[in-house]
Amino acid sequence: MLGLALGPDGRVLTEHRVSTPQVDDEAAGRPRGTAVADAIAEVVVEVATRTGIEDLDSVAIGVGIPGMVRRDGVLVFAPNLHGAIGADLEQLVATRLGRAAVGIDNDANCAALAEHHFGAARGVEHALLITLGTGIGGAAIVGGVVLRGSSGFAGEFGHLMVDPTGPRCPCGSRGCLERYASGAALHRQVTEAIAAGRLEPSTTPEQLLDLARAQHPVATELVGEFCWWLARGIANLCCCFDPSLVLLGGGVGDAHDVLLEPTRQALIGELEGGRLRPPPELVPTALGSRAGAIGAALVGEQRSAR
Amino acid sequence: MLGLALGPDGRVLTEHRVSTPQVDDEAAGRPRGTAVADAIAEVVVEVATRTGIEDLDSVAIGVGIPGMVRRDGVLVFAPNLHGAIGADLEQLVATRLGRAAVGIDNDANCAALAEHHFGAARGVEHALLITLGTGIGGAAIVGGVVLRGSSGFAGEFGHLMVDPTGPRCPCGSRGCLERYASGAALHRQVTEAIAAGRLEPSTTPEQLLDLARAQHPVATELVGEFCWWLARGIANLCCCFDPSLVLLGGGVGDAHDVLLEPTRQALIGELEGGRLRPPPELVPTALGSRAGAIGAALVGEQRSAR
Numbered sequence: 180m181l182g183l184a185l186g187p188d189g190r191v192l193t194e195h196r197v198s199t200p201q202v203d204d205e206a207a208g209r210p211r212g213t214a215v216a217d218a219i220a221e222v223v224v225e226v227a228t229r230t231g232i233e234d235l236d237s238v239a240i241g242v243g244i245p246g247m248v249r250r251d252g253v254l255v256f257a258p259n260l261h262g263a264i265g266a267d268l269e270q271l272v273a274t275r276l277g278r279a280a281v282g283i284d285n286d287a288n289c290a291a292l293a294e295h296h297f298g299a300a301r302g303v304e305h306a307l308l309i310t311l312g313t314g315i316g317g318a319a320i321v322g323g324v325v326l327r328g329s330s331g332f333a334g335e336f337g338h339l340m341v342d343p344t345g346p347r348c349p350c351g352s353r354g355c356l357e358r359y360a361s362g363a364a365l366h367r368q369v370t371e372a373i374a375a376g377r378l379e380p381s382t383t384p385e386q387l388l389d390l391a392r393a394q395h396p397v398a399t400e401l402v403g404e405f406c407w408w409l410a411r412g413i414a415n416l417c418c419c420f421d422p423s424l425v426l427l428g429g430g431v432g433d434a435h436d437v438l439l440e441p442t443r444q445a446l447i448g449e450l451e452g453g454r455l456r457p458p459p460e461l462v463p464t465a466l467g468s469r470a471g472a473i474g475a476a477l478v479g480e481q482r483s484a485r
Numbered sequence: 486m487l488g489l490a491l492g493p494d495g496r497v498l499t500e501h502r503v504s505t506p507q508v509d510d511e512a513a514g515r516p517r518g519t520a521v522a523d524a525i526a527e528v529v530v531e532v533a534t535r536t537g538i539e540d541l542d543s544v545a546i547g548v549g550i551p552g553m554v555r556r557d558g559v560l561v562f563a564p565n566l567h568g569a570i571g572a573d574l575e576q577l578v579a580t581r582l583g584r585a586a587v588g589i590d591n592d593a594n595c596a597a598l599a600e601h602h603f604g605a606a607r608g609v610e611h612a613l614l615i616t617l618g619t620g621i622g623g624a625a626i627v628g629g630v631v632l633r634g635s636s637g638f639a640g641e642f643g644h645l646m647v648d649p650t651g652p653r654c655p656c657g658s659r660g661c662l663e664r665y666a667s668g669a670a671l672h673r674q675v676t677e678a679i680a681a682g683r684l685e686p687s688t689t690p691e692q693l694l695d696l697a698r699a700q701h702p703v704a705t706e707l708v709g710e711f712c713w714w715l716a717r718g719i720a721n722l723c724c725c726f727d728p729s730l731v732l733l734g735g736g737v738g739d740a741h742d743v744l745l746e747p748t749r750q751a752l753i754g755e756l757e758g759g760r761l762r763p764p765p766e767l768v769p770t771a772l773g774s775r776a777g778a779i780g781a782a783l784v785g786e787q788r789s790a791r
Contacts, residue, residue, distance in 0.1 A: 247758055256758040264761075305635040319725070321627050328727025329611040330762060335724040338757040340717055343648055350757050352720075411646055414658075418641040419625070419725045421634025451644040451656050452553055452562040455570075456636060 182222035183469065184230040184238075185476040189297040191469060193230040195222055204262050212254065212266025219268075220275035241282035241479025242272055243289035243471040245316070250331040252283045258314070258349050282475070282482035284327070287316030287334060289474030290464070292325045294426055296477060298465035305422045308464070309336060309413070310429030315357040319420055337361065339415055341408070359408035362431045368401045388434045403441050410445035417459060418451055428464030435463040488528035489775065490536040490544075491782035495603040497775060499536040501528055510568050518560065518572025525574075526581035547588035547785025548578055549595035549777040551622070556637040558589045564620070564655050588781070588788030590633070593622030593640060595780030596770070598631050600732055602783060604771035611728045614770070615642060615719070616735030621663040625726055643667065645721055647714070665714035668737045674707045694740045709747050716751035723765060724757055734770030741769040 183194040200214040219242055223235070232238055246257025252269025254260065269283045284292075291300070291308040300306040304323050310316035317336030319326040326333045337357035338350050345354025346367075358364055365384040372378040377397045378387070390398030413425055427435055427442075443461050450458055466473055489500040506520040525548055529541070538544055552563025558575025560566065575589045590598075597606070597614040606612040610629050616622035623642030625632040632639040643663035644656050651660025652673075664670055671690040678684040683703045684693070696704030719731055733741055733748075749767050756764055772779055 247762070255761050305639075321632060322630070324628070326627060326726070329729035329765075330727055332723070332758065332762060333611075333725065333727040335727075335757055338724050339645075339721045340647060340755075341649065343717070351759060352755065352757065411649070415645045415721070416725065417638070418644050419639065419722065420632070421636055421639040421641075423635035449646075449658065451641055451658065452638065453657060455561050456553070456638060459635075 180218065180222060181469065181472045182219075182226040183472045183476070184226050184232070185473055189473070191473070193226050194469070194472070195225050195229065197222055199260070200262075202262055210266070210271075212263040212268055212271050215260060215263040216266070216268060216271035216275060219272050223272075223276060235276055236278060239282070239476065239479035239483040240276065240278070241284070241289070241475040241477065241482065242268065243284060243286035243475035243478070244268060245286045247332045247335065248283055248285050250327060255330075255332070280482060282478035282480070284325075284475070284478045285316075285318070285331070285334070286471040286475075287318040288325050288327065289472075289478055290316070290428065290466070290470035291318035291320055291334075291426075291474065292477050293466050293470045293474035294428075294464055295320050295323070295325070297473065298470065299426050299462055300424055303424050305420060306424040306426065307336075307413075307416055307420060307422045307459075308334075308426045308428065309409075309432070310464075311361050311409075311427065311431035312429040313362045315361050315412075316429065319416075319422075321420065336412065336416060339412060341411060341415070356408065356412040360405055360412060362429075364408075365405060365431060368405065372397060372401060384431075388437050391437050402437060403445075406438055406441035407445045407449075409438070410442045410449050413442070413446055413459070413461075414449035414451070422459045423457075425459045425461050426464045427461065428467070428470065430468075432463065433467075439463070486524065486528060487775065487778045488525075488532045489778045489782070490532050490538070491779055495779070497779070499532050500775070500778070501531050501535065503528055505566070506568075508568055516572070516577075518569040518574055518577050521566060521569040522572070522574060522577035522581060525578050529578075529582060541582055542584060545588070545782065545785035545789040546582065546584070547590070547595070547781040547783065547788065548574065549590060549592035549781035549784070550574060551592045553638045553641065554589055554591050556633060561636075561638070586788060588784035588786070590631075590781070590784045591622075591624070591637070591640070592777040592781075593624040594631050594633065595778075595784055596622070596734065596772070596776035597624035597626055597640075597732075597780065598783050599772055599776045599780035600734075600770055601626050601629070601631070603779065604776065605732050605768055606730055609730050611726060612730040612732065613642075613719075613722055613726060613728045613765075614640075614732045614734065615715075615738070616770075617667050617715075617733065617737035618735040619668045621667050621718075622735065625722075625728075627726065642718065642722060645718060647717060647721070662714065662718040666711055666718060668735075670714075671711060671737060674711065678703060678707060690737075694743050697743050708743060709751075712744055712747035713751045713755075715744070716748045716755050719748070719752055719765070719767070720755035720757070728765045729763075731765045731767050732770045733767065734773070734776065736774075738769065739773075745769070 315337030
């Protein structure tokens with residue numbers, strides 16, 4: 180996890196990264212979420228110390244979490260933070276920092292807020308953020324505001340079902356978009372192509388992208404397939420939100436030199452209303468892997484302003 | 486098409502229905518949209534006369550159109566109004582009524598606005614409307630406001646692709662939600678079941694619903710399939726919008742006594758986060774087939790207020 184101190188102009192003053200604890204709090208006789216909340220509080224204190232902040236009450240504090248965060252601060256579902264599911268993370272973190280409340284939201288929502296304030300979606304009324312990591316993170320900016328929805332679970336684009344007979348998803352459903360267009364999907368494509376003798380046995384997903392850059396035919400075909408699914412997902416989102424801008428970010432999304440153009444091409448064919456409507460602009464995020472943490476600081480500020 | 490005069494309290498003062506013209510304006514040497522705009526203007530004048538309105542400038546006027554209406558009033562796409570596609574309907578109607586502007590929006594957006602003001606979504610911050618007619622109409626209420634999106638095309642839920650190998654859709658894509666959960670879908674289910682010898686040759690879609698009410702096993706199975714797809718579509722929309730309420734309306738949606746409960750049951754199994762999150766409430770619309778026209782009047786009022 181990444182902690183940072185954000186200046187009023189959006190400049191990052193200090194940052195500090197630690198690995199996310201993966202421990203079983205309950206087996207250790209502690210309430211769920213203890214280890215994660217401890218780690219978050221330690222990162223906050225470390226960043227504050229390095230920045231020369233003596234009074235934590237003098238600054239806004241926000242937290243971005245990769246999972247479904249309820250508006251009241253409870254983590255409802257998070258495939259990669261199992262030990263903290265069900266925990267009131269806002270309360271746990273706030274208590275450790277000796278304050279009544281901190282801001283808390285889903286990390287993709289935080290990243291979208293940051294991109295809207297300081298990044299590639301500045302001033303845009305209707306935009307979407309899609310982060311391609313191991314899975315897909317998502318957020319919608321609607322009328323210039325990040326959409327949280329009734330409980331706080333809006334923007335879960337990775338779990339749009341796009342194929343009822345598709346592979347099982349850890350979420351319990353099958354054929355979710357992130358089975359086809361994410362780091363995990365790229366990994367599956369490579370594994371299957373190796374098994375079919377279409378790629379060298381040692382090929383990695385990173386090498387697949389490099390091969391596509393070099394116009395290797397199998398790699399180009401597989402990346403084209405990946406981009407078709409991504410475009411199909413974006414077309415579905417356009418039916419919902421009609422954005423003028425779609426931001427692509429995350430570890431896999433960083434390969435935008437090889438992903439953006441095929442996705443743009445596929446999108447024109449998949450959009451309802453096709454060539455009769457303007458397709459959304461498709462661009463990379465501007466703030467990179469810090470976007471979530473920068474946005475978390477902004478969420479903290481919004482919370483303090485209440 | 487339905488025209489009506491709306492009182493300030495939401496009461497319908499007068500109404501007048503005429504059939505929608507299906508003529509080829511261009512073949513007749515007239516600009517596209519002429520016949521539709523003429524019919525709309527005539528309905529407005531007729532309703533005003535019957536209501537005793539002498540000066541059309543003294544009232545707000547709005548129009549709801551079943552299609553993709555651009556924010557500037559141009560009809561971009563409408564499978565059932567071919568002769569008017571590409572026409573600046575706002576301009577054509579306003580000119581005929583001797584005024585600078587009228588309000589215009591997609592009919593499902595209008596219906597959602599009406600349900601939010603006077604109907605089943607009164608005061609709800611995050612709600613969706615799904616109208617099941619021949620196809621699917623949709624609209625999203627986000628933060629208490631009907632979402633139009635960047636161009637005006639938000640809420641086109643019928644064209645969410647849910648099966649890449651599914652049947653072709655008139656929109657040009659395949660496997661769109663409205664191929665599985667709409668009046669046309671019900672018709673296809675009945676036709677296929679008759680061909681397979683599972684239903685009597687003369688069975689109509691209405692009779693299928695009646696048979697399901699009587700717990701006929703084949704009808705129950707087919708309606709269950711229909712409701713699974715509808716629930717799957719709603720689950721996808723929950724990933725996007727996280728509404729607390731979903732309104733079901735339209736001609737087919739009126740069969741809510743037989744459709745709502747199976748859809749609710751299926752939805753719990755399909756929602757991301759499953760039983761860890763509250764499912765949205767699923768209820769019938771309150772204003773019925775007048776909702777679109779009532780909402781159009783409200784759109785006219787919003788436009789006048791600008």
